[in-house]
Amino acid sequence: MNLRNDPENRITVSTIATSKVISAPPTMRIYGAIETLTQWGFRRLPIVDPGTHRLKGIITARDVIDFLGGGELFNLINVKHSGNFLAAINESVSKIMKTEVRTLRPDASLNEALEIILKDRIGGIPVVDEDGVLTGIVTERDVLKILCRSHAAYHVEDVMTRSLLVQQPDCLLSTVTKVMTEHQFRRLPIVKNDVLFGIITATDIVRYIGTGRVFEKLVTGNVGEVMNIPVRDLLSGNLFTTDPDATITDAARAMMAKKVGALPVIEQSRLVGLVTEFDLVKAFDSGVNNR
Template identity: 55%
Template sequence: MQPNPNHSEKKPADRLLKMPGKLNRGPVDFKTRIAGYEGEIMAIATRNVITAQQTTTIIQAVEIMTREGFRRLPVVDAGTHRLRGIVTVSDIINFMGGGDKFNLVQVKHKGNFLAAINEGLREIMTPQPVTMPVTGSIDDAVNVIINRNIGGIPIIDAEENLRGIVTERDVMKVLTTENSSRRVEDIMKSSVRVTSPDTPIGKVCEEMVKCRFRRLPVVVDDVLCGIVTATDIMNYLGKGKVFEQLTTGDSAEVMGAPVRSLLSGELHTTTPDRNIHDIAIEMIQRRIGAFPVIEDSHLVGLVTEYDLVKAFAEE
């Protein structure tokens, strides 16, 4: 069947941009859906998803995610494209020293980082990730993002084959078509966990995994000097900078470097009085997931994509 040319330009479709105000925040029961026509979620999802297999090595996956600027990579069967799991930047941080997946390095490979990164993804991926059906709505995606705190949702058909992926950023693009009267200070997290420039990368990984954060502002005497993200730490591995540091291949050498070595010169911040609509647009344009909030040159909060999706969904 040929696609209707009249509909080719409607992505996202006009009706998606006129969403009702209050959205239902109850649990989503996808099993009651009849697998059939595509839902509105597919109008904003990425359809041609780059994937990996369970045998893809950890370092190969990290290199793909670094090159493409991804925070997650679905893992599928090579033949059927059936979804088997997902590897996220949080899984990589966990493996690099943050949590129980570090046992692959410490126990199985006795601290040999170079050996561990050549293991297959099945060793560290998250099996049975939270998914959505192709018949799903944008409201369903908002529910999953807010209630499960998941930044990217694979979309599957009735046979569990991967058909697309939708992210916080995709949803935020739709929700920000409406203006808002709220300010950054209304929605930001004001009790922000921070780190110092001399903290070892391994310690930052531990903190991120333990607290389920994807980023930590780096401060000296309450003055912000940068922000380190889980993606920065992954890129340290993916761009090969880790290997420049190595002489023995031991994990302690990799994770002992100070976090200051990951900070880039570019730092985007915002202030408490800015409108959240403007901030959302800037976040989308700059392709970043959070802004530190600064007042009188001091860090007073953090506003993230998640905070914005939640705020716009409540409007």
């Protein structure tokens, strides 16, 4: 069943969105926002006016990667603060948040959420009422939970990404943030001699800052001390994988059970692809399971 095109589908955003949303004011320090993302295990944090609770912007894990050296937001550290990381992370989060935010109304349909996720490649969409007050947030995972209710005969090998951009364990964090930002990736496989060491994610990098581990590397406070560490030091111990013959329903359920956004695809002990929540949402939405 393709829920998007089903005329009987009455699913609205309010029925699947998370209503208890953690948010922050524009005056919060960048470090405080990163701590909040880490504490709750989120990839995005809505920024709201503390009095009215109206949405003012959003900061995502990708913005943090950009800020650390991946893109234009790095100018806050490199130019304004001459490379002083400690000074830059004490700036207000308003300096790096996105102010042009795609939103949905509570009565928006599942179809409208899918349009934004698939066309704009946005993993989380704030839900606001007619006054712009934040009432919830709907994510790829929320949508995937609905879409994977029907059995799918389609397999992981049919939807996974095969041409992967991989990095080696000794690659520096500064290189990883640049690659992630340039290619708009949330994660990169870490491989050496055809052996998968793990997956470095934007969340792993956010956690490195938000848990305070970053301060173990600081002597002068320069950003180079933060970024000149091998990426292997940031890999989490848990690595969940799937195989090419798994159905997309099995892959979706595994992602939700393990609370991960992607699964490396392993065949004969070798990495042959990567399947993400986005890949699965796209596959279920297109109705490929009915082919």
